[in-house]
Amino acid sequence: MRKRFSEGSPIASTVVTGDDFGELEHTFQAFLAPDTVKLHTPAPTGSFDISQLSGLRIPGIDPGGLSVYELTLDSDLVLQGEETPEAYTVVVTLNGRSQITIDGEVVPARHVVTGPETRFQSRYDHPDILLLRLGKQLVADTMRERLGEAPTSTLRFDPAVVETSGMHQWLTLLHTFGETAASGLFDKSPLAASHFEKLLLHGLLDTQPHSMSGDLAEERPRPKSTVVRRAMTYCEEHAAEPVSIGELAMAARISVRALQLAFRAELGLTPMEYLRRVRLDHVHQDLLAIARGRAEGTVTDVALRWGFTHLGRFSGLYRDTYGKLPSETARITA
Incomplete structure (x- = not known):
């Protein structure tokens, strides 16, 4: 072959x-x-x-x-x-x-x-x-x-x-x-x-x-409610854009308070915490692409692209999530 x-x-x-x-x-x-x-x-x-x-x-x-x-x-x-x-x-x-x-x-x-x-x-x-x-x-x-x-x-x-x-x-x-x-x-x-x-x-x-x-097998299952799935999809499709809790509620077609309660019950997160996780995952994938020679840029470029403007808090969040600094993933310095 x-x-x-x-x-x-x-x-x-x-x-x-x-x-x-x-x-x-x-x-x-x-x-x-x-x-x-x-x-x-x-x-x-x-x-x-x-x-x-x-x-x-x-x-x-x-x-x-x-x-x-x-x-x-x-x-x-x-x-x-x-x-x-x-x-x-x-x-x-x-x-x-x-x-x-x-x-x-x-x-x-x-x-x-x-x-x-x-x-x-x-x-x-x-x-x-x-x-x-x-x-x-x-x-x-x-x-x-x-x-x-x-x-x-x-x-x-x-x-x-x-x-x-x-x-x-x-x-x-x-x-x-x-x-x-x-x-x-x-x-x-x-x-x-x-x-x-x-x-x-x-x-x-x-x-x-x-x-x-x-x-x-014991992972938390994905939510079954339509409203939470709508909000999650909106997060994933608009992760690179400014997104407010009001916009997420409009996408889910319910009130802000109802959306917050639904996310907490089904995911154990607030809607904005979920959005942050989505963005952080995009950061992680972009840094891996840089490390593998498939993309160019710095840690700062990637962080700003996905809405992380406070680089100190971003580095701490990334380290807490992935066990290493973002520069270690990209093998470059910010």
């Missing part, structure tokens, strides 16, 4: 291709799995292709990032080693036979998930594989957003991907993500890429069982 990349795409491109399997092993070590995973081809004949479809184009793992690769081999392949301490990998076998052992146990599944410091051995016969790499910090930050507090332990996914109807839909989503990235659309629309990545990550956390699935 070779990709046709858009001309001039800075991200989606071929990492290495050809029939020199010594070069393949060297590239794999330097780019995809430095110092931890060994790649071996028992019969080094045929051809190969490693392509990066999305993510920051640097060797190694970006702890705050997400990237997708495709590995196609007209040969046999053995991968053996230990996942880095900073990453998860979802390995999706599109074509070819596979046999996978994780932490000494054979995993009876075509698709698997490895976590930080997981030991594994994978044998493939003429494979076509998608690799979704997730930074450990990205997963931890996402769980913090979902639960409202930082996880107290490292999240561990079940290694076997069982293809339920929900997981089948997620796999289709991953495939679509790779094709869209390869088309170059995400180069032209970093915001679309950011939203798609978030959908992909949240979908994985909701679909693939893991050590914190029970915590997610």
Whole structure:
């Protein structure tokens, strides 16, 4: 399943291709799995292709990032080693036979998930594989957003991907993500890429069982009342604009007092606190885009764009929410 990349795409491109399997092993070590995973081809004949479809184009793992690769081999392949301490990998076998052992146990599944410091051995016969790499910090930050507090332990996914109807839909989503990235659309629309990545990550956390699935199951449900949903939608659509409580009440078609009571009962927040959370999430996504080279600007630029004019209070709020300063997320100084 070779990709046709858009001309001039800075991200989606071929990492290495050809029939020199010594070069393949060297590239794999330097780019995809430095110092931890060994790649071996028992019969080094045929051809190969490693392509990066999305993510920051640097060797190694970006702890705050997400990237997708495709590995196609007209040969046999053995991968053996230990996942880095900073990453998860979802390995999706599109074509070819596979046999996978994780932490000494054979995993009876075509698709698997490895976590930080997981030991594994994978044998493939003429494979076509998608690799979704997730930074450990990205997963931890996402769980913090979902639960409202930082996880107290490292999240561990079940290694076997069982293809339920929900997981089948997620796999289709991953495939679509790779094709869209390869088309170059995400180069032209970093915001679309950011939203798609978030959908992909949240979908994985909701679909693939893991050590914190029970915590997610206890999340506060989204409100059922129409008035609160209307106000939430208005917040999300007008987050970059000045918004008053009166405007939210008009959008919800009820009085200000009734809207405040409804938000408190269903979300445990005031309407303006919810709006602030929406804006802060936009700030977080914009700072991640800067860190990944998809956007330019400073922390100050981003904060002002989303209505945070008091930078000291903004930094404190951001740190309380995400466990780090905004400049640490963007890897720049305000």
